[in-house]
Amino acid sequence: MTETHSIIIGGSSGIGLAAARSLTAAGHRVTVAGRDLDRLKAAEAAALGVTARQLDACDPVATRAFFAAAGAFDHLVLALGSSSGMGPFASLEPAAVKRQFEEKVFPQLFVAQAALPHLAETGSITFISAVSSRAHMPGTAGLAAANAAIEAVVPVLAVELAPRRVNCVAPGVVDTAWWDFLSADQKGAAFVDFAGKTPVKRVGRPDDIAAAIGFLIADSFMTGHCLVCDGGLLLAG
């Protein structure tokens, strides 16, 4: 039996790194990619058996070369993102919203495109959006627009790229470096606030989202779906 090879772009931290660990434990060969070399080395140490490769997914030439070097593979996880574009609509900087698209939406889409010639017909693509796409939370209009854009593409690609499967996970609030634009005190206070509003009474852990990613990869009858994994935050209104 041939080995299943999964590639996680944005796999050196947070949700992508947790997915790398759980897919390795499930027997996959896993390659993770990110920009920062120190983070990549730490990821290789934290997730034994994972191969780390440097890539800026905003660079289309480098991205095509990355996949050409990787060769044929089975599953693609798009875990890269951006914290730009948050804030009240009245004072939202157009440049910050543009960055959210340039640092998350466009690279997720164009990485998926660059991967296609090498992605197995029996394989899958898993995008990572965010529950802000539908959470009607004040201060998240920029994030809502970007993450809804990713989710809109998923059913289209599930049909267009079939029999490859295309899915998405929409995480709620998860304790990762994504929140490092806040000070430690602000982050702690925000998490206490979100945990209080969330039916499961805690914020997410990267492993929670990795389990949802693993499910979508493993179930060969799942395609065109966006799986919300938010501890019930959406229900809190």
Ligand SMILES: NC(=O)c1ccc[n+]([C@@H]2O[C@H](COP(=O)([O-])OP(=O)(O)OC[C@H]3O[C@@H](n4cnc5c(N)ncnc54)[C@H](OP(=O)(O)O)[C@@H]3O)[C@@H](O)[C@H]2O)c1
């Ligand atoms: N944490 C949350 O509460 C939350 C909630 C909803 C959705 N999400 C989404 O979940 C996804 C994963 O975020 P996370 O929370 O795990 O954040 P994270 O811990 O900051 O991880 C982001 C990963 O993406 C990589 N990355 C960023 N830009 C890249 C680029 N241009 N090329 C290659 N790699 C790149 C980062 O490594 P380098 O910086 O070294 O490149 C890192 O490995 C993001 O799309 C985020 O928007 C997160």
